[in-house]
Amino acid sequence: MTKEERHQAIQEQLLKAESVSVTELAEQLDVSLVTIRKDLTEMERAGLLYRSHGKAIAINPFAANRSVNVKEKLNPEEKYAIGMEAAKFIGPDDSICLASGTTIHAFAHCIRTDHHLTVITASLQASMVLANQENIDIVQLGGTLRHSSHSVVGPSAEAFLDHCAFTKCFMGVDGIDLDFGLTTTDLREAHLNQKMMSVSQKIIVLADSSKFHRRGFAKICNMEDVDMIITDSHIKDNDHTRIEEMGIELIIAQNQGLPTGVI
Secondary structure, eight states: OOHHHHHHHHHHHHHHHSEEEHHHHHHHHTOOHHHHHHHHHHHHHTTSOEEETTEEESSOOBOOOOOHHHHTTSSHHHHHHHHHHHHTTOOTTOEEEEOOSHHHHHHHHHOOOSSOEEEEESBHHHHHHHTTOTTEEEEEOOSEEETTTTEEESHHHHHHGGGOOEEEEEEEOSEEETTTEEEESOHHHHHHHHHHHHTEEEEEEEOOGGGBTOBOSEEEEOGGGOSEEEEETTOOHHHHHHHHHTTOEEEEEOOOOOOTTOO
């Protein structure tokens, strides 16, 4: 087998499994560990894969802290579909907290209610979207503004939540690693999300499928701390199975297109 054939075989394996160990590749391709390591190094330099702890993985596992203006262009239809599913879980006289992020922003566009609803949020965008609905009481958390996410963080926001109790917390994330947990790219945001979770009865994570197998810098919580995940139909079958085995309710949102002017 030539080097080019090995590289093709490695890529085919990653398409199937998303990650594979160096030992497994050496056995499958009948070459030495040294040869496989050289192959993986060359492929990583070419941007074809990423290496981590003795294995190759298909995507970069580390989430970058990108501007909200950039993030909103990524998977907008999936985020809106997720938001529509999430809106179904808002009941009469609910008190909910919304974290921050572009999926939460999309969710805010989907909230339509004829009954009273109390919303506390870290997201300036969510507050602005909901501001025209008179039967929604909106409390905008104060604190330090994160320019990259148009949201607030810090001790002021966290302290305010000491006086609150919520039926549900809706939270966006930058990464979902089924072994490591949920993460974001900002430590202050992780602390605020943890506080929101601690005063909420039910934790609902809104995340499109691109967030799986990624990690941000700051850990929010373990997988077992989550009650429900709402994602899109592109989620991998093995991720679907593992989430349900963990006892987490999984909702798959079906993409129905993005209405004009929503995001």
